Amino acid sequence: MIMNKTRMILAGGLMAAMTLSPVQADEHSGTYAFDREGQHQFIQFKIGHLGFSYLYGRFNDFDGEFVYDAGNPENSSVTVTIDTASVDSNHGERDRHLRSDDFLHVDEYPQATFKSTSVEMHSEEHATVTGDFTLRGVTREVDLDMKMVGHGDDPWGGYRMGFAGTTTLTLDDFGIPKDLGPSAQEVEIILSVEGVRQ
Amino acid sequence: MPFRNTPETFGWVSIVLHWGVAIVVFALFGVGLYMVDLSYYHSLYQTLPHWHRSAGLLLSAVVLLRLTWRFYSPPPEPLPSHSANDQRMAALAHWVMYLLLVGMFVSGYLMSTADGRGIKVFDWFQVPSVTGQVKNLEDWAGDLHYWLAWTLMGLVALHAAAAIKHHFVDRDSTLRRMLGLSRKD
Numbered sequence: 343m344i345m346n347k348t349r350m351i352l353a354g355g356l357m358a359a360m361t362l363s364p365v366q367a368d369e370h371s372g373t374y375a376f377d378r379e380g381q382h383q384f385i386q387f388k389i390g391h392l393g394f395s396y397l398y399g400r401f402n403d404f405d406g407e408f409v410y411d412a413g414n415p416e417n418s419s420v421t422v423t424i425d426t427a428s429v430d431s432n433h434g435e436r437d438r439h440l441r442s443d444d445f446l447h448v449d450e451y452p453q454a455t456f457k458s459t460s461v462e463m464h465s466e467e468h469a470t471v472t473g474d475f476t477l478r479g480v481t482r483e484v485d486l487d488m489k490m491v492g493h494g495d496d497p498w499g500g501y502r503m504g505f506a507g508t509t510t511l512t513l514d515d516f517g518i519p520k521d522l523g524p525s526a527q528e529v530e531i532i533l534s535v536e537g538v539r540q
Numbered sequence: 541m542p543f544r545n546t547p548e549t550f551g552w553v554s555i556v557l558h559w560g561v562a563i564v565v566f567a568l569f570g571v572g573l574y575m576v577d578l579s580y581y582h583s584l585y586q587t588l589p590h591w592h593r594s595a596g597l598l599l600s601a602v603v604l605l606r607l608t609w610r611f612y613s614p615p616p617e618p619l620p621s622h623s624a625n626d627q628r629m630a631a632l633a634h635w636v637m638y639l640l641l642v643g644m645f646v647s648g649y650l651m652s653t654a655d656g657r658g659i660k661v662f663d664w665f666q667v668p669s670v671t672g673q674v675k676n677l678e679d680w681a682g683d684l685h686y687w688l689a690w691t692l693m694g695l696v697a698l699h700a701a702a703a704i705k706h707h708f709v710d711r712d713s714t715l716r717r718m719l720g721l722s723r724k725d
Binding site for chain 2: 432433435437521523
């Protein structure tokens with residue numbers, strides 16, 4: 343009896359899924375929260391050191407979500423909030439310096455935010471995401487060169503979608519006063535995130 | 541001059557330790573304030589913090605020695621002309637200065653080793669980190685280091701002002717006996 347009931351439910355579910363799938367062409371539309379819990383989200387930065395090499399660092403604590411509109415991807419949007427004090431370049435004294443008013447001034451500006459304002463699709467996976475980036479109290483429009491890495495069911499019952507992209511910021515544009523030399527005027531920001539559909 | 545302190549005056553070991561520590565503390569304070577504002581391309585940008593950390597750690601050993609010596613060879617009796625209140629305040633200031641010095645050593649060490657790196661002492665030997673990497677430890681240890689330094693300097697100024705007052709106003713031997721000069725009384 344129990345077996346039969348289970349089979350019936352399974353069959354019913356399968357039929358429902360088959361009926362629905364052609365209708366739901368936009369099945370991967372939705373709101374996705376960054377996978378902060380599982381730490382599948384990265385904001386790395388890369389800046390020249392004296393012109394001899396690159397220094398990489400990251401922000402350990404940030405949060406965000408994106409809304410993906412599969413029918414019209416240009417309607418999609420993303421917001422990111424970064425805890426600036428979580429800057430981590432794997433060197434304690436340098437990190438303390440980065441948090442000081444020479445750089446991020448985290449006591450005064452504990453958060454940096456990004457809010458997209460428009461999305462321009464170049465291909466199915468590739469887009470320019472334009473938005474307002476606020477850092478150290480200065481808001482500027484920046485373009486993120488984004489690529490959709492992939493999306494689909496994860497092995498644990500959720501639905502995930504991930505993006506990776508970069509933008510380049512000029513330190514002086516955001517009022518960062520410390521001069522690190524001619525090869526360190528700009529910093530490249532790499533955003534690589536996986537969202538879990540809510 | 542005696543080697544050890546006597547009930548009347550300081551011996552030369554205590555005198556050398558007192559003035560030696562004072563000179564190094566002033567140097568560390570000055571260098572500390574100066575080095576954090578150097579431009580990135582200044583030739584001493586790396587060197588001064590290296591010397592500061594090295595000298596600070598060596599000084600911590602000297603202060604430990606000084607406290608041990610103080611135990612084996614206690615300071616002379618306070619001058620009879622000093623009031624009971626003056627004696628209490630002086631003793632309190634001395635012990636708080638020791639405490640601030642220890643606070644400086646600990647906070648400076650923690651700030652520089654908060655990422656698990658050890659501290660190289662003048663390319664002579666390395667003191668390892670005991671904490672390993674601790675999130676944001678460098679921040680509060682660094683802030684503490686800064687404020688303890690100013691507190692210590694404030695108390696040092698008071699200590700010096702008191703010594704000068706005893707010398708020029710009270711005209712007693714407080715400063716003379718720390719300079720190894722003969723007592724007046």
